[in-house]
Amino acid sequence: MLLDPQYLLLVMIPTIVMGIITQGMVKSAYHTYSRLGTRRGLSGQEAARYILDSNGLYDVPIQMTPGHLSDHYDPTRRVLRLSPGVYQGRSIASVGIAAHEAGHALQHAESYIPLTFRNQIFPLASFGSNFAIPLALGGLLFYPPLITLGILLYAGAVLFSIVTLPVEFNASSRAKSLLMSSGIITQDENEGVSKVLGAAAMTYVATTLSAILTLLYLLGLRNEEQQQ
Secondary structure, three states, X not given: OOOOHHHHHHHHXXXXXXXXXXXXXXXXXXXXXXXXXXXXXXXXXXXXXXXXXXXXXXXXXXXXXXXXOOOEEEOOOOEEEEOHHHHHOOEHHHHHHHHHHHHHHXXXXXXXXXXXXXXXXXXXXXXXXXXXXXXXXHHHHOOOHHHHHHXXXXXXXXXXXXXXXXXXXXXXXXXXXXXXHOOOOOHHHHHHHHHHHHHHHHHHHHHHHHHHHHHHHHHHHHHHHHHO
16 A cells, blocks of 8 residues: 555655644754744743633743753653753744743633543544554455444544544634733744744644645545445
8 A cells, every 4th residue: 555656646655745834844943943032031931830820820840951942741750841942942933832832731720621522532533543444455456344433434534534623623722812901922922932942833734734644545445345
């Protein structure tokens, strides 16, 4: 399947192109706005702590985690983890990313429906993304019904990607609103935050489009198999 010209043309090449473009957008935005400080001068950790405490989430710790742009909120442990550059950085990019992750913590505390649903289907989506393609390939070579099973599993991964979009966009919207209302950034600095978070959001859009293309390809394989 991986050598199928249709797969290369319809899935692999678009996925690679979208990945290059979106990663370039993220690197460019972060490179630009990680060099520009905010007038208030808070670090990413301080901005996130302020947002969490202002919303009553005193019990959500903020930890430094290794890696570059490895920032995330862990809903299972209720911990916000920031990469060193964001945790310690006092730039527009740092406070924007930190506030975005704090936005996820607020979503969790409020039982934001898309986030709750995404967390519930994560095990199925993780399993599907790892085993759907091998199953479909096995069905193509040995036992055709496995193609349908692979499609069903991969559909769970696609659903996870789709549900991730409102979760991420909502967290970014919360971040910008909270940063502005708290006075952590100015109106001028908000433009930079929007560009950094907007570029990051496009990576999720690209991932979702890639997942949809793969699912459509698998459906096409099944239809070809049924017609033979």
